[in-house]
Amino acid sequence: MSARTRKPALASPGRPLRGRATPLGERLLERGLLGSGLLSVAITAGILSVLAVETIAFFREVPLAAFLFDTQWTPLFSEPHYGIWPLVAGTLLTSLIAMAVALPFGLLAAIYLSEFAPVRVRRTLKPALELLAGVPTIVYGYFALVFVTPLLQGIVPDLAGFNALGPGIVMGIMITPLICSLSEDALHAVPVGLREGAFALGSGRVPVIFRVVVPAAFSGIAAAVILAVSRAVGETMIVAIAAGQQPRLTFDPRVPVETMTAFIVQVSQGDVSTGTTEYRTLFVVGAALFLMTLGMNLVSQRLARRFRRHT
């Protein structure tokens, strides 16, 4: 019942005269439209079942303990090891580096746009930042490999040609607009009255931002940040091109690593036949990736909803 009272009812067309019901054609159309809506449910079911079927088949051949407790990931070797942690470590390392870049830049840029920028500047700066989000990730990958890594090699000693640092930084630049745009929405939604109250008490602008506006927008900003982490974890081409293909349980940003996504790309490039364990590793890694991103997306949505309710 709550769903009925939440949204205002749309005006509906009056019943046709002489007591005729809605024409048959109209009712069929509505069914058709509902069908295209339900396709999204079918896609979710499709993803879940494809991942589940192959993952279950994988764990019939490889014990769960080997997956969770082995520290090596070498499924393509003659003596295979199936420990997921090296891939998880690679994914976390590149994502952490990306967040170390995107968090300060995205947040400060959002504060600038929401609290300082004149209307005209805001109107040009915001779409310009959104341009960054429209650049295909393969382009960022090229940039990380050909420009950023060689540049960093001049600064960081012993930086390998493939490493976590370069692609991590580039990935950070890529997700900065996401953090900026969503955090700016959150900051913008904080009522002006709160700011004015603090000013009336004699507060300066910077203290108002950090003691009043940012705390008031906190759950909205947290939602943005978690969504950005999820995006970094699922990002594929930048790390597949520039981070290497060596699964390694390390947090050293200078050496080649392999992320979960890069592993899927690596195996897909070869000709893997259906039904083999190698083929199923694709889906096991995919399932782990899916669970990680889904979890973060759900937390982010919940935080965003809480934020909307409070403002």
Added chain:
Amino acid sequence: MKRRGRASERLFQGLCLAAALVPLVVLALLVGKLLVDGLGRLDWAFLTSFPSRKADEAGILPAVVGSLWLVGLSALFALPLGLGAAIYLEEYGRRGRLADLIEVNIANLAGVPSIIYGLLGLGLFVRALGLGRSLLAGALTMALLVLPVVVLSAREALRTVPATLREGAYALGSTRWQAIYRVVLPQALPGVLTGAILAISRAMGETAPLIVVGALTYVSFLPDGPGSAFTVLPIQIFNWVSRPQPEFLVNAAAGIVVLLVTLLALNGVAIALRNRMEKRRAG
């Protein structure tokens, strides 16, 4: 009264402005680097040649034709279905539990990493439905990937149409569908088209799901139908980036310039449409 900021305050403001500008500087560097690397390689022969083992003879023709096929086919699937779902959610099912379920689903699908869609395409279209590593399998995968983009933007567009227009149509005796088809959709069209273009640009730049679905990296023929094997521009670029010889990196840069120019043109059209829509709403 204009209060002059204290020094620390101005310093902080400068820091924030710098944070907003640095990503743009990086974008400018990126574009500059690409133009320096790739522009010299870009000529008619590059656009009209097949790939080759010799870097200076290789071209992107099969990749461009493959991209057009793929984007066209996936738009054919995704646009009507996405618009249909948006119409249902905005005009019919706004109060239902079913609509809530669909809404939650679409929000979640929008956050699924693109490579997972590739696995769905591999398991469902390539293997279970037996479509093989064909254009059709790739296009269906891409259609599912961009569907949330189409639905979300079309809903946004439908929501901007004032309720009074629908009520006016109903008052004149039109049925619900007549009001949607004759009154609401024409009003929402620019917004719907903007979303469609965004979806198409997304499909054009995606690489990862198509690698998983099994697009080829070395194609010496043009695709001749939905059942054909194929490659697309981003995958051709990926193939060249992955090679150790620097001459192929130059090819990759030139390919990226072509890709970016195409996307820029598409987005230019989208922005122009949006501006027209906003002007009409204001005027």
